[in-house]
Amino acid sequence: MxxxxxxxxxxxxxxxxxxxxxxxxxxxxxxxxxxxxxxxxxxxxxxxxxxxxWNSRGALIADCLTEGRLFPVDLAAPHTGDLVADVDAWTARVLSILASHNGESLLRSLVAAAAEDAEVGDHLSASLGVDRQLTERLQVGVDEGQLPADAPVDQLGQAIMGAIVLQVLSRRSDYSGPLRQLVRFILGGRSD
Missing domain, CATH: 1.10.10.60 (Homeodomain-like)
Structure with missing residues (x-):
């Protein structure tokens, strides 16, 4: 046979x-x-x-990113009971990707590809854990009373990711400290 x-x-x-x-x-x-x-x-x-x-190079690389083939970083938001510290830890993990070899150029390229193909943007958001891990962690913060009951958790996650993307697109050299300060401020923690 x-x-x-x-x-x-x-x-x-x-x-x-x-x-x-x-x-x-x-x-x-x-x-x-x-x-x-x-x-x-x-x-x-x-x-x-x-x-x-895949209809584009961006869509292909987005799939690789989603499947963890490009960067060996766990982007799950921790659940320690301290919302500000947990989101700060998630932000630090995303920033570690950007600091790695080709990280910033990859993000800039994916943003450009997402402007042409919405699916690439969806993959980018999913691969960085914005839609699941970060939003879920923010929702737990609401459930535990660390954020107001009417906190727009989806928009908070997108705003944090948007701030990261904006800093990378502007090609600023030192954005880690200010971004992490912004996260602490947005979530009601101290900004120092």
Whole structure:
């Protein structure tokens, strides 16, 4: 009996090869040198195979980011009972990604890609834990009385992430301290 595999298994293998190639090239050369042609060559597939799953380089890199292939950082917001300290710890983790090799250029590139493709923006927000981990932690803060009952937790999470993105886009050199100060202030903690 011939056990030659075709169809979905082959597709899954090609998809995995593409994601692996993308992460490898990103780590080796950075986002700016990442091309669909280079990914196809590294993965051993045609460009049309890549475009079957992703409509842009940004969408592909967003999937790699979401799956944790680019940065080995746990972005879960801790639950220590101190909301301000927990969100500050989450912010520090996001900032550690930005401080890593290619971190800032990746974020700037993803923001540009998100301007053209809303799905990339959704992936970016999800991969950084804004939608789940941060918003859930803020909601626990509401439930525990650390934030007002009517606190707009979704908007608070987006505002914190927006402040991070704005600082990176402006290419300021030292934004970690001021961002963490802003988080403490927004959440009602001391800003010093």
């Amino acid at each position: 011939n056990e030659h595999r075709t169809g979905p298994v082959r597709s899954a293998a090609a998809r995995e090869a593409i994601l692996t190639a993308t992460a490898t090239i990103f780590q080796r050369q950075g986002y700016d040198q990442l091309t669909i042609e280079g990914i196809a060559k590294e993965a051993g597939v045609g460009k049309q195979t890549i475009y079957r799953w």
